[in-house]
């Protein structure tokens with residue numbers, strides 16, 4: 444029976460060849476659509492300028508990476524503290540952490556960037572834009588990471604803790620040899636996804652003139668008016684970071700699938 | 704082995720009812736079965752015996768030695784006792800072999816080689832050599848319980864506590880595990896088992912305690928408890944069980 448090359452049953456994994464061919468087809472159609480859209484504007488795409496500004500773009504790209512990595516580290520620390528604080532027996536600490544998560548998750552990042560940079564940053568006299576921006580971003584992502592970590596902790600079966608105690612592990616040994624490894628396994632896929640979010644969210648730091656990738660492109664496009672090209676390129680550069688992260692997240696998901 | 708419990712009381716936080724209510728027990732046995740209706744407090748009692756839970760009141764003595772329910776001294780006490788849970792007691796992120804090896808290395812200070820040798824020997828004997836490197840989720844329920852027993856006895860504990868180790872298993876696996884426990888008992892393993900397998904309680908255990916309503920209603924040689932229960936409560940419980948036999 445000749446199988447339809449464009450169809451897979453629900454839940455069926457198509458063969459790699461079939462999958463890649465269909466994926467390629469979709470990409471081509473999307474590109475063609477974009478091309479047609481641009482063409483209908485009577486606009487000729489010209490990426491010739493890229494050579495002259497490649498150093499600036501490279502610097503912006505690197506700064507985005509540096510901000511993202513620093514924010515990941517700081518927001519992991521914040522997230523761990525807040526996750527622990529939310530389970531604290533001391534109620535003011537518990538509620539402080541709860542309030543923090545609610546406010547951060549309940550307001551848009553753009554408002555936090557402006558508010559914390561201009562109001563709080565100015566009053567505290569912080570004028571290093573890299574660190575101000577990184578800290579604001581970390582504060583934002585920390586709330587999400589706290590929720591991921593809390594979810595991971597809550598999903599560990601009570602019997603696992605009992606078993607750790609029953610074999611004679613001390614509290615810190617149980618944490619180190621049982622709880623943390625299981626937490627890592629359960630949260631790594633989500634944390635990888637959160638890292639991709641950090642990379643994208645860092646673009647909002649362009650609002651306070653941190654010359655990361657997005658701000659670099661904004662500046663370039665305002666000088667040469669090559670708006671389409673600049674933003675195509677910008678999207679491609681972000682995808683160059685986020686797509687591998689997405690693949691990494693899937694890899695972790697499969698690698699740590701033992702939980703269920 | 705002599706187990707003495709005196710005046711044990713336990714009420715879970717936020718609960719009205721006392722789960723254990725002045726439980727007394729004094730028994731000399733190498734294999735003790737604890738039987739009784741669900742919710743009677745058997746698991747709670749076993750957790751207290753194993754040092755996983757501190758009683759609100761009362762004392763426990765193991766071979767004349769009083770258990771100190773102080774968090775600082777409990778890890779050492781727990782390490783001297785093996786514990787097998789009803790299910791999911793294996794560390795989910797470790798292979799069957801690592802489940803045995805890790806506590807030997809981290810708690811009992813064995814070298815990895817020595818711990819590995821002991822694990823391989825036990826797992827081989829329990830018919831788990833083939834699956835030793837698999838994670839618990841990849842094992843059948845019966846294999847998981849055998850690995851859990853291997854982990855419990857690997858450090859050569861003075862006593863093994865088993866909380867309904869076969870309740871989550873199919874009948875065929877249940878017989879497997881009971882046979883294994885019986886063989887281990889003949890090799891000198893001492894244990895307390897909470898079980899609903901009355902045949903096992905009666906024939907493989909030398910003493911049997913009937914726990915109901917947070918107290919030990921009666922405790923004596925297994926044969927005697929099953930043949931001639933001294934209390935009406937015990938008679939009623941056993942009678943109900945025999946209804947479908």
Ligand SMILES: Nc1ncnc2c1ncn2[C@@H]1O[C@H](COP(=O)(O)OP(=O)(O)O)[C@@H](O)[C@H]1O
Nearest residue numbers: 715716718722740741742743744745746747748
């Ligand atoms: N962690 C807990 N918190 C509150 N109540 C509990 C807890 N564990 C057990 N209980 C209650 O205590 C009673 C006795 O439980 P348990 O010791 O598990 O009895 P058994 O093992 O004989 O079935 C039950 O009513 C149960 O609901």
Ligand SMILES: [Mg+2]
Nearest residue numbers: 745746747867
């Ligand atoms: Mg129970």
